[in-house]
Amino acid sequence: MNKKILFINACLTGGGSEKVMSTLANYFAQMGFDVTMILVRNKEHTYEINKRINIIQLTCRHNNKLLILCKRLYEIRKKVKSSNADTVISFMTDINLFTILSCLKLKKRILISERAHPLLINVNQKKPLYIRILRKILYPLADGMVFQTKFAKECYPGKIQKKGYLIPNPIPHDLPSIHKGPREKVIVAAGRLSEEKNFSMLISAFHEVSQIHKEYQLIIYGRGHMLDHLLSLRKNLDLEEKVKFPGYVDDLTERIKDASIYVSSSDFEGISNSMLEAMAMGIPSVCTDCPVGGAAMVIENDKNGILIPVGDVLALRDGMLKIIEDKKFAENLSEEAVKVREKYSVSSIGNMWLDII
Structure with missing residues (x-):
């Protein structure tokens, strides 16, 4: 060849x-x-x-x-x-x-x-x-x-x-195995710390969740120019012990594989690689139904994930609470979400590229 x-x-x-x-x-x-x-x-x-x-x-x-x-x-x-x-x-x-x-x-x-x-x-x-x-x-x-x-x-x-x-994004073949058993009381997100990711909305929604479920933490992975703004918001909401910013990490999937919830709060997004990988590992996910339509293409609402309107803090709060409080619902989301592993596998998406090459 x-x-x-x-x-x-x-x-x-x-x-x-x-x-x-x-x-x-x-x-x-x-x-x-x-x-x-x-x-x-x-x-x-x-x-x-x-x-x-x-x-x-x-x-x-x-x-x-x-x-x-x-x-x-x-x-x-x-x-x-x-x-x-x-x-x-x-x-x-x-x-x-x-x-x-x-x-x-x-x-x-x-x-x-x-x-x-x-x-x-x-x-x-x-x-x-x-x-x-x-x-x-x-x-x-x-x-x-x-x-x-x-x-x-x-x-x-x-x-x-x-x-x-x-042609959608591929899911890497070397993801960690699907986690079995209880998940860590952690909500995770990942992406560039910039306006369109709207992590401010996520922190605000998490603030309300944490009032009810004080044992949960929020970890946002990534770097970008919005960090100071997000740190200030964290301080104003008295969440300094509960919201963490580890920066960019090259072992993201290993770190989040046993998380309770993955959140994509973007105002717009192509197809989030982190969202696909989280779903492929069975992490129950809440994502904004944002342009350019990547989340809606992958997620069937309340079947393999939760879709919420862009910028809707209350819907994000309610989505996270539903996953935390309804264990059977969360398990069903997880079981359906992992099916994206095969649909968006590297070989499947790679062959779509080869067809046009």
């Missing part, structure tokens, strides 16, 4: 798109493909990569943004040409634009993918006008575009949708 696949992304540091890319790259390498990864930003690597994968780390010591852009375009083009890749796959808006521009006239099959809300940077900010203009001009030049959900696909004009494919 001699097909060559080249992935391009920002880095391998703790993000959802980076995790999906590394999971797919590892799978393709194990299948015998010749896999290369170009990383645009020089940051620490937090995801394990198969030794057979060739990693190309770009570096740029300029401070001038225009020079950085030009150098990145030149370097990507040069590396793509020298790799002799049959297919080039890029993730995230800015990297997609770099990739399309860099590969003009190279006669490569270009597949691009959006991994979050196509229209927004965060809940308060639309993508810049120049990004929207460039996307309108360049995206039609790609050979195909991968979307996580139908909602994300429908954010684009018909000529893009015609080239579109719906």
Whole structure:
């Protein structure tokens, strides 16, 4: 098998798109493909990569943004040409634009993918006008575009949708075994500490839960610029002994495998990797029914998880209380949730990618 696949992304540091890319790259390498990864930003690597994968780390010591852009375009083009890749796959808006521009006239099959809300940077900010203009001009030049959900696909004009494919995120094959027996009295969440994750709502809802069930703790894994705000909220609600922020950890699934509840409180989200992994380990989960529709695609409400309206503190509180107080309901959620292991397995999702490669 001699097909060559080249992935391009920002880095391998703790993000959802980076995790999906590394999971797919590892799978393709194990299948015998010749896999290369170009990383645009020089940051620490937090995801394990198969030794057979060739990693190309770009570096740029300029401070001038225009020079950085030009150098990145030149370097990507040069590396793509020298790799002799049959297919080039890029993730995230800015990297997609770099990739399309860099590969003009190279006669490569270009597949691009959006991994979050196509229209927004965060809940308060639309993508810049120049990004929207460039996307309108360049995206039609790609050979195909991968979307996580139908909602994300429908954010684009018909000529893009015609080239579109719906492929959800894969669940890693090396998750811990499904926990048996009593669960720890811990509620967990994970993600970048940024506005769209709305961990403020989760802390507020947990405050009410903790008034009734004082033995429970809330642990939020991740890092980001909202940490100081969340610490202040924790202090104001007198939850300093009950709400913990361990930061980013590379053994998240091991740490949360016996938790009582997983919560995704996002205002928008692609498909949360942490949510999928929590469900695959049988952790009863409460998730906002947020755009771009990833949670609703995976969760059947009150069957394998609980869906709540975006921003609804009371619904989140009630969802957590229902799981805590109705043990049979929680067990049923757990038994149904683990079925996502097979549906979204790496082999299943990887083969969907291979079909379009």
